[in-house]
Amino acid sequence: MIYEPFDESLKILTATKWEPWQKEAIRQVVPDAIFLEPDACRSLEELIFQADILFGSPKISPTLLAKSPTLKMIHLLSTGVDRYMVPEFKESPIILVNSRGVHGPLVADHAMALLLALSRSLHLAYEKQESKVWERLPIVDLEGRTAGLLGLGSIGKEVSVRCKSFGMHVVAVRRSGEKDPAVDKVFPPSQLHQVLEVSDFVICSLPLTRETYHMITITEFSVMKPSAFFINVGRGATVKEEDLIRALEQQMIKGAGLDVFEKEPLDPDSKLWDLPNVIITAHYGGTDEAGLKKSFAIFLDNLDRLKKGEPLRNVVDKELGY
Template identity: 40%
Template structure:
């Protein structure tokens, strides 16, 4: 079996993969490890693509969707993204942005922050990441509600519903945390109508996919005070343009699509890939298989 590595990896991780399959630089690969798009037409023997990311919206071209090639992703490495989501929520609630500004000015400003305990957090997407966010929120004493495409039962979620209940649940939320994949159904799911349904004191957090949020509608909602703020790790277009009004908004916290980035990310991704590689060689079922029609 031949594997083509279309992602730069550490030597030790390349060695792990080489211990399970032959690594090729040509177009004769049976398996491809990627982080971006791949022209499947060039790889005539290709049977399986693994992406180093969780989101597959960029990868799923028409060519891949129509092909018989299996696609798997790297979901399951849930620790960094939920922690980052909580860092954003806590930074906003405790006004750490203001505290940092005071530090820069050497200003002894005893800021009064809020309390997360007792707040309602609305998680959009109750997959592995969403459920871990729910667990962490529960540890802080929050009420957790959420939506998901399929029914979910969890001791960390007080009320889980299908997406059709979105508008009825938005007015309950103090924080709306989006961790959804990007599909035709989720694209611009959060727009002007949704922001109008939220409390004026509510905050949007997005650690999923940028285009899930209508950025122009978000900017308008923030400028007009329809919602209290936003904490954003992902954007409709990346990198975020320097001309974006979001950069200078005092009620916005921005991180540069780095929620999943830790020194351990590559190692965990390669572990998932190698586990699947062993299964693939034996003709066994793979984990993290993407439904190409649904887009996740």
């Protein structure tokens, strides 16, 4: 997608505070940039009505952002954009850019950490350690096992590389159904159950869209192996959480490793906290200082492209929702 170049100086707003190194880097691309940041005198909600560009992940309503007469582009530090998919923002002319590709290796590492912890009963071993109980726990040999990937974007492909290094067979569900050398076999969403039936570990990295909302329900858990583990590092609402709890309680699946949830933070009253076959992490699988700098590098590149009227990177398709 190509946009008209901008001749005037750009007012660039951050959702937090500008670091000196960020300002210096931006000036290399946009020498006459005007830097805006919220402070005691000016709130972020006020500044969005003055800024041309917004960098960061603002905790304000996308509906309010859509009302800005000046905003041309928003660069998010995250990959997920589901909260922005409201009619007002989708219909606005604001360009939405995400950090797709930045978090792939980080989140894939986190998915594998959950997979390995579950396969080696490390969550149960920690409980035994706390109680000073010496007990040999069951393990799952990964070699020859099947990993079923729900989603084959940057995270899914990185997960596949890691699974194959453990000698695992890898199959995947992909919206297009198009073959990919990263995995052994690709299935379209209409054949989701075929993937679930054969998988020993199901790793979900799907974005949240109209098509993926509650894609995994009790019906899907019922076709999985009773010995299978479910891992979610994508978006919480791709899974119907009450059905996941039911599947775990009734031992329809062996366990789950979860970094994302339907509602975050996870409610203290959620049954998930107390289930012995669940490992919970607080949606930090992609959090890393290096990731921030990689995202900022995309932002700098797009500033240069925006000034020149060249195609931008990582532009979100508001209709597809990613």
